[in-house]
Amino acid sequence: MVMASQTESSGEPASNRAAGRAPARPGTPSLLRELNDRAALALLLDGKSLTRAQLSELTGVSKVTVAQMLARLEERGLVTAVGSNSGGRGPNAALYSVVPSSAYVAALYVEQGLVSTAVADVTGRVIAEVREDPTSGAGDPVELIRCAVDRACQRAGVSVSMLSAFVIGSPGVVDPVTGDPRLAINLPAWHEGVLGGLRGALHKNVLIENDVNLAAMAEHAVGAAAGTSDFVLLWLDVGVGLATVLGGRLHRGVTGAAGEIGWLAVPGAPVTSDVR
Structure with a gap:
């Protein structure tokens, strides 16, 4: 009876308010x-x-x-x-x-010693791509990304202001709540606060995502895992990474570290004691 009276008094299910969910939009x-x-x-x-x-x-x-x-x-x-x-x-x-020119996006890959930037139109067609070897993995990551985007846009003949969104892939753990990079061993300057700095500098929506997670999303959309709801992608590169898709959705884990298997103990193999 209490639940019913709460629903009637506000016009919104009490469970929605308790869970912090926004009320459903009416079919206007x-x-x-x-x-x-x-x-x-x-x-x-x-x-x-x-x-x-x-x-x-x-x-x-x-x-x-x-x-x-x-x-x-x-x-x-x-x-x-x-x-x-x-x-x-x-x-x-x-x-x-x-x-095609109604919207543009920029996609970037950031790793130690490498910044790769691509500009694509709304159909997904890549119209310019720039690969650079920065002098150092340290420094100001916001300025590094801003300069990389500027150069890619110059090659594409597109103003930076015409870009609708930016997606950045990089190794490491991304906080599932804030979207900030939390742990990127090879990128010491890639840390909490970078996302806010990039959004302020670029004045558009910016998303930072783990590179292996992005690869899994691409395979799910148009690659080997298209039409598959549950799969695992194993990535062998500088380190060992893994991404898991369950029910068609990327599984991140509570802390965003799902798939970080680089130091995972393997049965029968010696345990590494010195991880400095």
Whole structure:
């Protein structure tokens, strides 16, 4: 009875408030329009040009609704008509595609003695890539990343302000709560506070992720593990790393150290005592 009265008094389930979860958004017309627009955009991001009829069939909404969706996406500069399909009866149907220049992202790999930066458009096509050997693994990591991004954007002919997001892969443990790097043996300057510094310097969303975890996400999306919900990726490089995907989601562990198996004791092998 107490639970029922709490729910009725606030219009929100008490369990949601107790767990700190945000209340579910109601199915308003604006939310439905947003969901429809995202569905159409996701289909076009696969790289194919589609007609209104094809989008209607794939999304399950009417052609009238599809026309409204495309009009909104065109108004925002996200999609455009790129030609026509003359294979059917009646007038030619317009083909729609994503505008590649509507958004750009930067992806970086940071390791001792290496900073690799790639700039890609919204379709995922890499338009510029720069690999550099910094003089030292120490120094200011924020300035190092900012300079690397500047050079990659110059080669791509894209302003840094046009980048929508940055993803940085590096060895080491990433805090699952704050997103900050916590332990990167080969990168002494790669520590807590770097993420906030990068977001302040670049003025955009920045994500730092363990490099092996990113490799597992890529394999799950388009590689050997595509269509597989549960798998393990073993990485052999300077060290030994591992990433685990369970139920289609990356398993990080409570402290973010899941997969850090470099010093894992192996049955039958001598235990290393000097780990300085």
